[in-house]
Amino acid sequence: MKMTMNSRLARLAPLLAVLSSMTFVANAATDFVDLRHVTAIHGDAAAGETKVTVCSACHGTQGNAVVPQFPVLAGQRAEYIYHALRGFQRRADPASPMTPQVKDLSDSDMRNIAAYFSAAARHAAVPATVDAQLANDGERLFREGDAARGIPPCQGCHGVRADGHPLSDRTAFYRLFPLLRGQHADYIAARLASYRDDKIHDTSNARIMRGVAQNIDDASAKSIAAWLSQLGE
Ligand code: HEC
Ligand code: HEC
Structure with a gap:
């Protein structure tokens, strides 16, 4: 009897595994908004x-x-x-x-x-007081990241000039990777901290940035933000 139960369970095992992985997929799908297949916006x-x-x-x-x-x-x-x-x-x-x-x-x-x-045309609100050393450190992090600390280069996704993803012209999906050029430093630093501290995670893209921001400490965020904020048009 015991043997039969066990062998029945053994036969059920693959089915149970499939069922539990299906539940997982279903949960994962409703857990966040999937932005991978967005279409172009043509507003007036x-x-x-x-x-x-x-x-x-x-x-x-x-x-x-x-x-x-x-x-x-x-x-x-x-x-x-x-x-x-x-x-x-x-x-x-x-x-x-x-x-x-x-x-x-x-x-x-x-x-x-x-x-x-x-x-609308973007006019960089050039802050008069950006520290040159800070901005240099920020530029290096933006372009190269810091592999030792697990920080990826930002430019791969936000463009080498911080004007958006290099494939923006091709697909609407890549136009969801925001322009960072000329953005306010305080706003950028606050946003990076929000992603890092898991305060924004309800879309597939927010999850990407949450992963990116994990190893960005406040000092690194401040330097990247300083560099970005003083970029002109
Ligand atoms: C793998 C691609 C990828 C990399 C690498 C990446 N980002 Fe992002 N970033 C995104 C995406 C996608 C979003 C949009 C997230 C959303 O919709 O919430 C985003 C959003 C942001 C925002 C929010 C902008 C706003 O207007 O609110 C900031 C700030 C930002 N990224 C900074 C950085 C910095 C700094 C780095 C480098 C340390 C970096 N990102 C690296 C993909 C990336
Ligand atoms: C009372 C001040 C206030 C008003 C008025 C306001 N906003 Fe905002 N907006 C904010 C703040 C603060 C944020 C940043 C929120 C955050 O980080 O969660 C923001 C963020 C945004 C963002 C996200 C930008 C990014 O880079 O991720 C958009 C888009 C936006 N606002 C559009 C609008 C529009 C459109 C209106 C008018 C219908 C509007 N806002 C009115 C304060 C305001």
């Missing part, structure tokens, strides 16, 4: 312009934010902006100042707003 920038008056209070005129805690949006890829807005809407995090801003936006509003900001 003129229609978007009618919706952005409220945004300029924080993100500045045409998305050129002057306050360093608020990200520059001008010239950012439309696909990145659109999916960022959808993310704020989906998460509805009460602690985020973005939650009330996106609450009443329709899907086409978000497409149009994305088209508007991506077409």
Whole structure:
């Protein structure tokens, strides 16, 4: 009897293994938003312009934010902006100042707003006080990473000029890798800390950056951010 039970279980084992791996896949699939197959965003920038008056209070005129805690949006890829807005809407995090801003936006509003900001010219808000040594260290980390500390080169994904992924022109997916050139240093450093500390992880791309940011200490984040913030157009 005992033998029979065991052999029945043994015969069931492969099936059980398949079932449990299926459960795992199902969980993993609903666990985060998969952005690997996004399509291009074709919004109407003129229609978007009618919706952005409220945004300029924080993100500045045409998305050129002057306050360093608020990200520059001008010239950012439309696909990145659109999916960022959808993310704020989906998460509805009460602690985020973005939650009330996106609450009443329709899907086409978000497409149009994305088209508007991506077409706006980016004016680097050049901070007068970037330390040259700090910026040099940051540039080296951005270009080469630091293998000994497990920091990958940023340029492979964000472009050697920090103006987006080298394959951006080919596929919408790569337009989800944001432009970092001329972005505020404080914002970049804060974002890197959020990825590192696992505060953002609900999309496939946030998971990529979470992995990247694991070994980035605050001093390294500060130097990379300093270099990026002073890059002109
Ligand atoms: C009260 C200030 C405030 C207003 C008004 C505001 N935002 Fe924001 N926005 C923020 C802050 C702060 C962040 C950074 C949030 C974070 O890191 O989670 C942000 C982030 C964003 C991002 C993500 C940028 C990136 O690089 O990831 C987008 C896109 C955005 N806002 C669009 C908008 C739009 C469109 C509007 C108007 C409909 C708007 N914001 C209004 C404060 C504001
Ligand atoms: C393997 C590809 C990859 C590498 C390498 C990479 N990134 Fe990213 N990065 C991404 C993706 C994808 C996103 C978009 C994440 C999201 O949607 O939340 C991103 C987002 C960011 C953001 C958020 C920008 C914003 O506007 O909110 C910052 C800052 C950033 N990366 C900095 C860096 C730095 C610094 C490095 C190098 C240490 C680096 N990244 C290396 C893929 C990468």
